[in-house]
Amino acid sequence: MTTLKEQLHLDLTASIRAKDSLTSGTLRMVLAAITNEEVSGKEARVLTAQDYITVLNREAKKRKEAATAYDDAKRPELGDKERAELAIIQTYLPAGLSDSQLAEIIASAVQQAAADGATGPSAMGAVMKLVSPQVAGRADGTQVAAAVKSALS
DSSP states (O other), rough: OOOOOHHHHHHHHHHHHOOOOOHHHHHHHHHHHHHHHOOOSSSSOOOOOHHHHHHHHHOOOHHHHHHHHHHHHHHHHHHHHHHHHHHHHHSSOOOOHHHHHHHHHHHHHHHHHHHTTTGGGGGHHHHHHHHHHHHHHTTOOOOHHHHHHHOOO
């Protein structure tokens, strides 16, 4: 089984051979971000699968924000390019959670937090602490926080 980084390298090679400049450029940026993450800090380290997903999520978030900024600046052609790059990055990310799956995870966490004595809106931190590891990389943090807040109120 190949790691995500190896798969990215293989896909980069294929996109270069196919003369697909958008895909090859996007994969180069992602691989650069992964390499930067590997060498950041005091000494180089080997990334785990979750670290790769974190880097991909960070890159995807950058593309979403850039697309929004370009749209606000009335530059739709650049926004479209960012969305195309986002689509390429999303093919390497795990499938996101549906609203019903997210609601189920949150309901379970609310019950567990209530069993520990945390109730009402003040339990937000306790519930998020339980929910965050379960949804890491599969749901947007602001979406999760909003769903937890509505579940607690």
